[in-house]
Every structure is written in structure tokens, then in C-alpha cells.
Amino acid sequence: xxxxxxxxxxxxxxxxxxxxxxxxxxxxxxxxxxxxxxxxxxxxxxxxxxxxxxxxxxxxxxxxxxxxxxxxxxxxxxxxxxxxxxxxxxxxxxxxxxxxxxxxxxxxxxxxxxxxxxxxxxxxxxxxxxxxxxxxxxxxxxxxxxxxxxxxxxxxxxxxxxxxxxxxxxxxxxxxxxxxxxxxxxxxxxxxxxxxxxxxxxxxxxxxxxxxxxxxxxxxxxxxxxxxxxxxxxxxxxxxxxxxxxxxxxxxxxxxxxxxxxxxxxxxxxxxxxxxxxxxxxxxxxxxxxxxxxxxxxxxxxxxxxxxxxxxxxxxxxxxxxxxxxxxxxxxxxxxxxxxxxxxxxxxxxxxxxxxxxxxxxxxxxxxxxxxxxxxxxxxxxxxxxxxxxxxxxxxxxxxxxxxxxxxxxxxxxxxxxxxxxxxxxxxxxxxxxxxxxxxxxxxxxxxxxxxxxxxxxxxxxxxxxxxxxxxxxxxxxxxxxxxxxxxxxxxxxxxxxxxxxxxxxxxxxxxxxxxxxxxxxxxxxxxxxxxxxxxxxxxxxxxxxxxxxxxxxxxxxxxxxxxxxxxxxxxxxxxxxxxxxxxxxxxxxxxxxxxxxxxxxxxxxxxxxxxxxxxxxxxxxxxxxxxxxxxxxxxxxxxxxxxxxxxxxxxxxxxxxxxxxxxxxxxxxxxxxxxxxxxxxxxxxxxxxxxxxxxxxxxxxxxxxxxxxxxxxxxxxxxxxxxxxxxxxxxxxxxxxxxxxxxxxxxxxxxxxxxxxxxxxxxxxxxxxxxxxxxxxxxxxxxxxxxxxxxxxxxxxxxxxxxxxxxxxxxxxxxxxxxxxxxxxxxxxxxxxxxxxxxxxxxxxxxxxxxxxxxxxxx
Numbered sequence: 001x002x003x004x005x006x007x008x009x010x011x012x013x014x015x016x017x018x019x020x021x022x023x024x025x026x027x028x029x030x031x032x033x034x035x036x037x038x039x040x041x042x043x044x045x046x047x048x049x050x051x052x053x054x055x056x057x058x059x060x061x062x063x064x065x066x067x068x069x070x071x072x073x074x075x076x077x078x079x080x081x082x083x084x085x086x087x088x089x090x091x092x093x094x095x096x097x098x099x100x101x102x103x104x105x106x107x108x109x110x111x112x113x114x115x116x117x118x119x120x121x122x123x124x125x126x127x128x129x130x131x132x133x134x135x136x137x138x139x140x141x142x143x144x145x146x147x148x149x150x151x152x153x154x155x156x157x158x159x160x161x162x163x164x165x166x167x168x169x170x171x172x173x174x175x176x177x178x179x180x181x182x183x184x185x186x187x188x189x190x191x192x193x194x195x196x197x198x199x200x201x202x203x204x205x206x207x208x209x210x211x212x213x214x215x216x217x218x219x220x221x222x223x224x225x226x227x228x229x230x231x232x233x234x235x236x237x238x239x240x241x242x243x244x245x246x247x248x249x250x251x252x253x254x255x256x257x258x259x260x261x262x263x264x265x266x267x268x269x270x271x272x273x274x275x276x277x278x279x280x281x282x283x284x285x286x287x288x289x290x291x292x293x294x295x296x297x298x299x300x301x302x303x304x305x306x307x308x309x310x311x312x313x314x315x316x317x318x319x320x321x322x323x324x325x326x327x328x329x330x331x332x333x334x335x336x337x338x339x340x341x342x343x344x345x346x347x348x349x350x351x352x353x354x355x356x357x358x359x360x361x362x363x364x365x366x367x368x369x370x371x372x373x374x375x376x377x378x379x380x381x382x383x384x385x386x387x388x389x390x391x392x393x394x395x396x397x398x399x400x401x402x403x404x405x406x407x408x409x410x411x412x413x414x415x416x417x418x419x420x421x422x423x424x425x426x427x428x429x430x431x432x433x434x435x436x437x438x439x440x441x442x443x444x445x446x447x448x449x450x451x452x453x454x455x456x457x458x459x460x461x462x463x464x465x466x467x468x469x470x471x472x473x474x475x476x477x478x479x480x481x482x483x484x485x486x487x488x489x490x491x492x493x494x495x496x497x498x499x500x501x502x503x504x505x506x507x508x509x510x511x512x513x514x515x516x517x518x519x520x521x522x523x524x525x526x527x528x529x530x531x532x533x534x535x536x537x538x539x540x541x542x543x544x545x546x547x548x549x550x551x552x553x554x555x556x557x558x559x560x561x562x563x564x565x566x567x568x569x570x571x572x573x574x575x576x577x578x579x580x581x582x583x584x585x586x587x588x589x590x591x592x593x594x595x596x597x598x599x600x601x602x603x604x605x606x607x608x609x610x611x612x613x614x615x616x617x618x619x620x621x622x623x624x625x626x627x628x629x630x631x632x633x634x635x636x637x638x639x640x641x642x643x644x645x646x647x648x649x650x651x652x653x654x655x656x657x658x659x660x661x662x663x664x665x666x667x668x669x670x671x672x673x674x675x676x677x678x679x680x681x682x683x684x685x686x687x688x689x690x691x692x693x694x695x696x697x698x699x700x701x702x703x704x705x706x707x708x709x710x711x712x713x714x715x716x717x718x719x720x721x722x723x724x725x726x727x728x729x730x731x732x733x734x735x736x737x738x739x740x741x742x743x744x745x746x747x748x749x750x751x752x753x754x755x756x757x758x759x760x761x762x763x764x765x766x767x768x769x770x771x772x773x774x775x776x777x778x779x780x781x782x783x784x785x786x787x788x789x790x791x792x793x794x795x796x797x798x799x800x801x802x803x804x805x806x807x808x809x810x811x812x813x814x815x816x817x818x819x820x821x822x823x824x825x826x827x828x829x830x831x832x833x834x835x836x837x838x839x840x841x842x843x844x845x846x847x848x849x850x851x852x853x854x855x856x857x858x859x860x
Contacts, residue, residue: 010110010802010803011802011803011806013106013109013110014106014110014803014806014807015806017102017106017109017110018099018102018103018106018110018807019806019810021102021106021172021175022098022099022102022810025098025102025172025180025184026095026098028180028181028184040084040087040088040090040091041091043072043073043084043088044088044091044092044817046068046072047068047072047088047817048813048814048816048817050064050067050068050071050072051064051068051816051817051820052813052816054067054820055757055759055760055816055820056759058759058762058763059763060763060827061760061763061820061821061823061824061827062824062827063763064820064824065081065085065820065821065824069081069084079840082840082844085821085844086843086844086847088817088821089818089821089844089847089848089851092814092815092817092818092851093192093847093850093851093854094184094187094188095814096811096814096815096851096854096855097157097161097164097165097168097187097854098168098184099810099811099814099855100165100597100598100854101165101168101169101172102172103807104165104169104601104602104605105168105169105170105172105173106172107602107604107605107608108604110803118608118611118612118615119222119225119226119611119614119615120611121615121619122136122614122615122618122619123229126229126230132622133229133230134231135622136230136618136622137230137231137232139618139621139622140226140230140232140239140618141232141233141236142585143239143585143586143614143617143618143621144237144238144239144240144241144555144585144586144587145239145240145241145586145587145588145610145613145614145617146240146241146242146243146555146557146586146587146588146589147215147240147241147242147243147588147589147591147600147610148242148243148244148245148363148557148588148589148590148591149207149210149211149242149243149244149245149246149360149590149591149592149596150245150246150249150590150591150592151200151203151204151207151245151246151247151249151592157192157597157854158191158192158193158206159205159206159209160190160191161187161190161192162209162597162601163209164183164186164187164190165597165601166213166601166602167179167183168180168183168184168187169602171183192850193847193850199255199260200246200247200253200255200256200260200264201246201247201260201263201264201267203246203247204244204246204247204263204264204267204268205267206246207244207246207596208267208268208271210596210597210600210601211242211244211268211271211359211360212271212274212275213603214600214601214602214603214606215242215360215600215606216272216275216351216355216359217603218600218603218606218607218610219240219242219354219610220347220350220351220354221603221607222239222240222607222610222611222614223238223239223240223350223354224347224350226239227350238353238354239614240354240610241361242355242359242360242361243360243361243362243363243444243588244264244268244359244360244361244362244363245363245365245590246264247260247261247263247264247265247267247362248261248264248362248363248364248365248442249363249364249365250364250365250366250422250426251365251366251367251448252367254418256422257418257422258421258422258425258426258429261362261364261426261429261433261442262429262432262433264362265362265433265436265437265441265442266310266436267310268358268359268360268362268437268441269306269315269357269358269359269436269437269441270306270307270308270309270310271359272355272356272357272358272359273303273306273307273357274307274308275351275355275359276303276307276322276348276351276352277303277304277307279347279348279351280299280300280303280348282344283296283341283344283345283348284296284300286341286344287329287333287341287344287345289333289336289337289340291332291336292329292332292333295325295328295329295332296329298325299322299325299326299329302318302321302322302325306318306357315436316435316436317356317357317434317435317436317437317438317439317441318357319352319353319356319357319438322352323349323352323353326345326348326349326352327349329345330342330345330346330349333345356437356438356440356441357436357437357438357441358437358438358440358441358442361440361441361442361443361444362433362437362441362442363442363444363445363446364426364430364442364444364445364446365445365446365447365448365480366423366445366446366447366448367447367448367449368447368448368449368450368451368455369449370419370423371423371447371455371458371459371462372455372458373419373420374419374420374423374424374462375458375459375461375462376392377416377417377420378410378424378462378465379391379392381410381413383408383410383465384406384408385404385406385408385461385465386404386405386406387402387403387404388402396452396453396454397496399454400453400454400457400496400500403454403457403458403461403502405460405461405464405470405502406461406464406465407464407465407468407469407470408464408465408466408467409466409467410424410465410466412424412425423462424462424466427462427463427466427468428466428467429442430442430443430445430475431467431468434474439474443474443475443476444475444476444478444515445459445475445476445477445478446478446479446480446517447459447477447478447479447480448480448482449480449482449483449486450479450480450481450486450493451486451489451493452493453493453494453496453497453500455479456477456479456497456503457497457500457502457503459477460473460477460502460503460506463475470502470505470506471509473506473509476510476513476514476515478515478516478517478557479493479494479516479517480517480518480519480559481493481516481517481518481519481539482518482519482526482559483526483527484526484527484531484532484535484646487518487535487536487538487539488535488539490516490518490539490542490543491539491542491543491545491546494514494516494543494546494547495546495549495550498546498547498549498550498552499550507552511553512551512552512553513552513553513554513555514547514552514553514554514555515554515555515556515557515586515588516543516554516555516556516557517556517557517558517559518536518539518540518556518557518558518559519559520532520533520536520558520559520560524700524711525699525700525711527646527649527650528645528646528648528649528650528711528714528715529645529649529711529712529713529714529715529716529749529752530638530641530642530645530646530715530716530719530745531642531643531645531646531649531715533642533745534638534639534641534642535642537582537741540556540578540581540582540583541581541582543556543583544581544582544583545581547583548583553585553586554583554586555583555585555586555588556582556583556586556587556588557588557589557590558588558589558590559589559590560589560590560591573616573740573743573744573747574741574744575587575613575616575617575620576615576616576619576620576740578620578628578741579628579629579630579741580628580629581629581630584617584620584621585617585621587613587616587617589613628739628740628741630739630741633731634731634735634739634742637723637728637731637732637735638735638742640719640722640723641719641720641722641723641732642719644715644718644719644722645714645715645716645718645719646715648714648715648718648719648780649714649715652710652714652776655773657769657770657773658773661770661773661774662699662702662703662706664770664826664830665706665761665764665770665823665826666702666703666705666706666826667702667705667822667826667845667846667848667849668698668702670842670845670846670849671698671701671702671849699711700712701849701853704755704852704853704856705819705822705849705852705853706760706761707755707756707757707758707760707761707819708756708758708761708777708781709752709753709755709756710777712748712749712751712752712753713749713752713753713756713780713781713784714777714780714784715780716746716749716784716788717780717781717782717783717784717785717786717787717788718780718783718784720732720784720787720788720791721783721787724787732791733791736791736792746788746791746792749784749788750788750792750797750798751798751804751808753781753784753785753788753797754797754798754805754808755808755812755856756781757812757816757819758777758778758781760816760819760820760823761774761823765778785797811855811856812855814855815851815852815855815856818848818851818852819848819852821844821848822844822845822848822849822852825841825844825845825848826841826845828841829841829842829845
């Protein structure tokens, strides 16, 4: 079947299954239990249409809002107008949930444009050839996929709403109108936001919902399929692994401390036992035979005790005991009971092998600057570090030779500062977590802003001073290279580590495996879209070369956000397009914010997205495309473009109006008031706003609220134009059509641009102060759009992905009133001193942020 026909069929299915049903069920909202709901339900279509017409005419938000009320509700004052707008928001928030649920419920009927890249594709290849089956089996022995859930503040749906969505999706699959009606009423009465900011443990509880309800089943299902179809040793390392950051990631979050980490580790342990206990109850209803009573009683007691007692003083890693008991049950069933129900036991056993007593590995992360301060504190305390007195004055190379790696039992004094106490106590806590949850429970320490080899070795010293021993140091130390400059020196830093005698021995004890984390978000904020992607690509090539030189099994851990500007978008295509120059045996990436609920919110979608990543890693290794190996000339072409876009982006950042524009016309200053995260929106929270302190996530979110997506495209058009002016357009076109990496990078840029709408801020062109700045942004957008359309041979953005384009279009139409209201309230806020009105405007702005991000699904 031709790809064009498939697209046409998917588009038809989307129209029937999603668009038509959304219009139908949207009418049920008029029965929702809201104050003034009938009037609002009648008014909202008129308001949406009015906003759309106003945007087309490029009217200002004030003109659109004021003319609407003058025409449709002329007899109310300004405060009542604001009250109606809050009602509109309440309504639109739930329209977004309904659209999400309808789209997810139609997943199996619509599929995805890339649905060939799942396990089905691998199985079809294997069925056609025993040789291919053998090759896939061999590849899977060396392959792993690790998804790490992070607590970044873009997951706006609270757990209660997620539960309703799950039930709503199931009801929509069968068009159960009565259940849908009741669930929509429940949705109407359920709050969408927290009255106070969540604690790190609250964030952990929120994300554990996905572990318990989707990943537990999806990961086990994929592992089962792979073991059934391919020659995989069941005792070997699992192909799928899960990681967890809430409670362990303290970089820039003073609310995470040692107790937080302990509580989250206990939570993960308790929840996995709760999952096991539910499975055991199914097993118990089936295994009713003689000769197994003792093992079944032991299993039940062990699972119950650990599932319902969160903090156990005598807790220990029970994975081995559980596997032994299940193994005995299995043997008895085979020997004495004709293997009856042995499949249920094997499924349970597989889950215990996968998740142990830890469920997901709790990663610890801290900034290198904090760790250096803690190191200096310990040295100043005069403990027997073995360091020379002038250690602090030595250059980097001499420091590497001077570190003595003495083993001590230094207990942090109570009068130490909070950061020092947290760091040293958490280092000791990691050993305890490994005892209770298993080694995988907490075995990775990530050093943010890593700039030199001593950042790693000094941290190892902190472990050895805190009671750990070198020959039993069951911890992997992982540098995180984030900025463009850090990426340039990453390979040099790692070579110093690989050749350092102590670290070399440590790696040998860890199986010669090294993970390196690369940050997409900060590099985009630091250097723009093209330079960020190109810097990370180059760093991966250089780091792979160094690792292979020293026979190191390298895994890249990609810190990816939801949108392309933060490394998201069509992620699996990046992994499918890695050439031989880049280590791709192990795929590790963060999933965060709306990406968690949109791509992993149900077992079905979670399996689909994980299977795509597995397929990408396996097929890129089995069938390497020579075009994915960039030639020297192609690298020079991309580097030239990256340099040009970098220069333009940096010039924009240096504009005096840059930060002021964001503060004045986006909700940037109010993001800290949105009670969705325990983490401040910027480092140095009490200091005046500086761009370098602003978190990448806040930076990207602010631009997405403005509907300008600057981090996702700015500089791309200028770079393309330079190539065209220099007579290299054919080379660019050739590269786009042959290189998976280059094509994916530009396609994701196009996706970013499709969520931009400069009509909303068109009134700024006439602004005396900001008009020139706005025009600079708009001109680059139009230049980028025209050249990308020419390059792709299309007439509109995302023309080759009609279903995704239609989905984005509907979502953008739903939230356009929110965007207009947000800008209206921001303008009023900037021009009033009335404290009571300021508070109302702030609330209105904050409420619009939720809906805009939720509708975008990967905006932040």
C-alpha cells in the first residue's frame, strides 16, 4: 500500500474517530455542573469565533475582548467580564481533556504515521529469515532502553484528573454515553490545579501513578514478547529499565533533601510490592493445589508486609528470595500438576526480575559547583584526605595526580550548612537504599554542569570519606555536559578519566560501562536550535571515538524535554538515524512534563512509544544506512549553518530588550506562582532575573505561551539563506533527503513553528519600544518558514503529516481564546497599580498557562 494512501486512510479515520466525536461529546459540556454553565456553554462558541476573526484581522487582545463583550454581553462591568473569562477558562480546560481522551481512545484505529517502527516490524523481519532472527537476538543481548521520569514542572494534570482521563478513554472506546456523561460531570467538579505548590514527595507520588498504572504492564509486556520471539537469556540484564528523578534530583531544588530521597525510595519499594501483591492475588485464585501451600503462604506474607508497611526498619532486598519461592512454585507445577498455570507464575517471575524491590532506579543529581564546595568543606575540616596542603592552588592535571582516594568514616557535623549536610548524608543514604531496594535502587550519581575530570574524582573522594570502600563502590558516576562550551571539552574530560589509574580500575569493576548525560535544553538556551543539535551530535561522535579507543561500553543519556527546542519531537527518528560514528547500543532518555501523559499515559501508547525506540536502536545497528554517516563535506555544511544561526541567536540574546520583552509579554514572572512544582523557576531564586539563571524549561515555556517558539527555530532561516546565497542550496536539499539526522532536526523545527502564531502579538509591531524587536522575530519566522517550505517541496508546514497537523490545528483553535485572554490580562497588569485587580489579573494569567501547555502536549 502506498504511503500516500495510508496517509489518506489515517486522515479519514482521524476525522471520523476524533473530530466528529469531539464535536458530538463537546455538546455534553452544556450539562456540566458549573456556575452559569449554560450561558457560558452558549457564549463560548461565539467567543472562540470572535477570537479567531480578531486574530485574522491582527487586532490587539484588548480590541478583541472589549468588542466581544460590547457585542454579546453589553450590560456587565469590567469585574464581571473577568468573572466570565474565568468561566471560559474552566470550560476550555476540560475541552482539552476531552480532546486528549478522544484522541487516545482512537489510538488503535488511527495508529501513527511511524507505526512501522514497532516490534511488529522486527517480528516480521524475523519471521521472514532465521538469519535475521539470529542477528536480532544477538543485537538484543547488547541493547538496552532506559526511560527516566523527571519532575520538571510541565505535568499539569493532577493525579485525580489523570484517573478520570483513564476511565474516560475506556468509556470512549465503546462510546458508552452514560459513563462518558457521568465522567464529564466528575471532571467538572474536580479541581485542575493545586492551592499550594507540591513537595518533591508529592511530585514523586504523581509520577509513580504512571509507573504503577502503565509502565509496570507495558515494560513486562514488551519483555515477554521479546523473550518469546528471540533467543534471550532470561537471567541476562533486562532490555528495558526505568529511572526516576523526583526525590533524587536536587540540582537547583533546595526542597529536595536526604529525608526526601529516603521517603521516595521507600515509596518506590512499597508501590512495587503493591503491584506484586495484586498479581499474587490472581495467582492465589489459580494455584489451589496440594504441595505448594508453604511457598504460597511465605509469598503472601512477604508481599503483604512490604506492600502495606512503608517504612520498615528491618527492610532488605528480597528479590532473590522472591525468585527462589516463585521458582519452587514453578517446579512443583511442572513436576506434579501438568504445568497448569505455569504461565502466570512465569509472568510474575519476569516482573520480579525486571523491577526487583526498587521499581525504578532513583538517580541522584547535584550541580558540580555545590559538590566542589562540599569537597572544600571536608578538606578545611582537616580530615585525613591525603591531599597536599596546596591542593586548591594546583592546576587540573596536577589535581588529578594528587587525589589520594583515602577511605574514611567522616560523619558530617550538625553545624554544617544545608547543602553540605544533604550531600554527605545522601552519599551515606545511597548505601542504605542499595541494602533495602537492591543495588539498582540507587546506583547513579549525575554531576550537572560538569566541566572537568576532577569534578568526578573529587565526588568519588566524598564517597570514600563517607564510609564507602573502593573495591565495593557500587555507584556509577555520570557527568552531565550541558552548555555549548562544556560539550566542546567533553571528550577531553572523559579521556582524562579513562586514563586515570583509579577511575580505570573503578570502571573495570563496573563492567567497563560508562554513561554520559547530554543536556538538550540548556544547550538550546545557550546557543540556539541548530547549534545545540549540532554541538550534541559532534560531542557524541568525539565521545564515542574516545570510548572505543579505551574499550569502554558507552551509553548516552539524553536529557530531552517535550518540545523540539528541548530535544523532544520525533525522538525515535534521531535514534534511528545514528550512524556508526555514534554509540547507540544503549538508549537512555528523560521523559517529562506533558510527554509523560501524552506518550506514556496508557499501556497501549506506552508500549507503542517504547517499541519505536527499541526498533530504532536495533534496526540502525542491523541495517546501517550509509547516508547516516555524514561525510566531511556534509559536516562542514551543517557546521557552517550552525555557526551562522548561533551568531544570530547570540545577537538576539544580547539585545537589551530580550529579557524585558519576555517579562512583559509572557507569563515568565508568574511561572513561580503556578503550583505545579517544588522547583524554583530560576536558580538563585532571590536574585534579580538574569538570563543565565533562568531555567531552560521556563525559558522555552515562556516563548511557547507567546506563541513564538523562538528556541525552536530562530536562526534556522538565516542559516538556510546563507547557504542559498553561497550557491549551496542543492547540497542542503540533498542532505535533507538523504540524512536522517538532518531531516529529523529540520522536521522537528517545522513542528515547533506549526505551534507559533504571530497574529496574536501583531499589535506589538506598532509599539514604540518593542515594535522593532517583535519585527526581528517575525521576519526570521517568515524567512525560516519560506525556505523550509521550499526545501521540503510543500505549501504548508507539516503537509507531509496531515493527521498531526490537523491535531495541532484543532488544539490551537481550542486554546486561542486562552492565549488572547492571557495577553489581554498581561497588558492590563502592566498598566495598573490597583492591588486587587493585579491579583485577579495574575490569577487569570496563571489559569491560562495550564490549558495552553496541556493542549500543546509537548510545548514545555
